Structures are given as C-alpha cells and as structure tokens.
Amino acid sequence: GQQLNQSPQSMFIQEGEDVSMNCTSSSIFNTWLWYKQDPGEGPVLLIALYKAGELTSNGRLTAQFGITRKDSFLNISASIPSDVGIYFCAGPGGSNYKLTFGKGTLLTVNP
Amino acid sequence: NAGVTQTPKFRVLKTGQSMTLLCAQDMNHEYMYWYRQDPGMGLRLIHYSVGEGTTAKGEVPDGYNVSRLKKQNFLLGLESAAPSQTSVYFCASSWSGTPYEQYFGPGTRLTVT
Numbered sequence: 001g002q003q004l005n006q007s008p009q010s011m012f013i014q015e016g017e018d019v020s021m022n023c024t025s026s027s028i029f030n031t032w033l034w035y036k037q038d039p040g041e042g043p044v045l046l047i048a049l050y051k052a053g054e055l056t057s058n059g060r061l062t063a064q065f066g067i068t069r070k071d072s073f074l075n076i077s078a079s080i081p082s083d084v085g086i087y088f089c090a091g092p093g094g095s096n097y098k099l100t101f102g103k104g105t106l107l108t109v110n111p
Numbered sequence: 112n113a114g115v116t117q118t119p120k121f122r123v124l125k126t127g128q129s130m131t132l133l134c135a136q137d138m139n140h141e142y143m144y145w146y147r148q149d150p151g152m153g154l155r156l157i158h159y160s161v162g163e164g165t166t167a168k169g170e171v172p173d174g175y176n177v178s179r180l181k182k183q184n185f186l187l188g189l190e191s192a193a194p195s196q197t198s199v200y201f202c203a204s205s206w207s208g209t210p211y212e213q214y215f216g217p218g219t220r221l222t223v224t
Contacts, residue, residue: 042215103153
C-alpha cells in the first residue's frame with residue numbers, strides 16, 4: 001500500500017517562530033492534503049492541493065505540492081499557542097475515495 | 112449545522128461483548144468512512160461507504176461490520192470485542208466531488224478490557 005513519511009515526528013518551538021514540516025510518499029500522488037488534530041478532537045482539513053507545484057495559503061499556513069509529486073510541505077508563520085496539535089499529511093490511498101495518512105508531526109508551542 | 116456527530120464519546124467493554132458506534136452527518140455527503148487511531152499509527156481506514164446501501168472494506172476491516180441504511184448515518188459494529196480493538200474511532204464524510212476533503216467527527220474512545 002501507499003506509505004507516507006512525515007518529518008519531523010515532533011517539534012518544540014517558541015511562540016512567534018516559523019515552522020516547517022514535510023511529507024514524502026513512496027509513489028506519485030495527484031492530491032495532497034494537510035489536516036490538524038487538536039487534543040481530544042477529530043482532524044480538521046487545513047489545505048488541499050491538487051496540482052504539482054501548487055502553493056496554497058490559509059492564513060498563516062502555506063502548503064506546497066512538490067514538483068516530483070512525491071512530496072508536500074507545510075509552513076506555519078509566526079506560531080501562536082493555539083497552533084499546538086498534530087499535523088497530518090494525507091493522500092489518495094491507492095483507489096478512489098480512500099485516504100492514506102502519515103503518522104503526524106506533533107507541534108508544541110511554548111508561549 | 113452540527114457537521115459530523117458520533118455517539119457515544121466513551122465506552123468500556125469487556126472482551127467478547129458487542130456494541131455499535133453511530134455516526135451521523137447533516138451535510139448531505141455521499142461518502143462516509145470509519146477510521147481508527149492508535150498511538151504512533153496515524154489514522155487507518157476500517158470501512159467506507161460511497162452511498163446508501165453500499166459498504167466496502169478499508170485497510171483494517173477484520174472484526175468490524177458496518178451498515179449504511181440511511182444516507183446520513185453510518186454504523187460501525189463490533190460483534191465480539193477484543194483488547195486489540197481498544198482505540199479511538201473517528202467517522203468522516205465527504206462530498207463525492209472532492210472525496211479526499213473529509214470532515215471528521217469528534218471521535219469515540221473505546222477501551223476493551
């Protein structure tokens with residue numbers, strides 16, 4: 001099946017710092033998605049990318065669909081305490097409708 | 112607009128007991144999904160449905176059954192619970208035009224002793 005590798009596994013940063021995380025796939029994807037999960041909640045979609053090279057922003061978040069179609073990047077600028085959570089990348093799971101998720105990047109922001 | 116709701120929020124079962132988790136969505140989405148989330152494993156798809164009356168197996172379907180009798184509801188059943196099914200279960204739904212843009216419920220934390 002599809003494999004997604006996220007890095008780093010965890011990050012500890014100071015409020016106000018910028019954050020970068022990435023996700024790589026063992027195969028080519030035609031869609032990349034980034035979700036965030038707050039403690040005790042379900043994942044929430046942040047950004048969806050549908051075209052290689054695409055750069056999309058959602059507030060302080062920016063995500064890019066890698067040119068090789070095997071990777072994607074998420075950047076958070078000027079982090080704030082409510083950015084704390086687990087960030088998951090996801091992509092098509094080998095057939096229609098199914099998503100494969102990475103194992104997540106745990107972000108901690110120190111105020 | 113409640114989005115995706117799940118009941119119950121918490122449940123403790125003894126090995127061998129059965130239970131049903133209920134998922135409801137009010138967004139008129141065609142597709143619905145059940146995932147489980149375990150520490151260090153991310154989210155894994157158990158079963159999914161692309162429409163009323165249809166279901167299909169996901170990545171980890173063994174030990175679970177599902178039914179989609181109404182478009183807005185998707186039920187996940189455990190016939191004989193095992194400790195390995197201790198997990199957090201999430202339901203999700205999506206529109207058929209953007210199937211990967213999934214909306215998740217708040218989760219059900221299940222412990223099997």
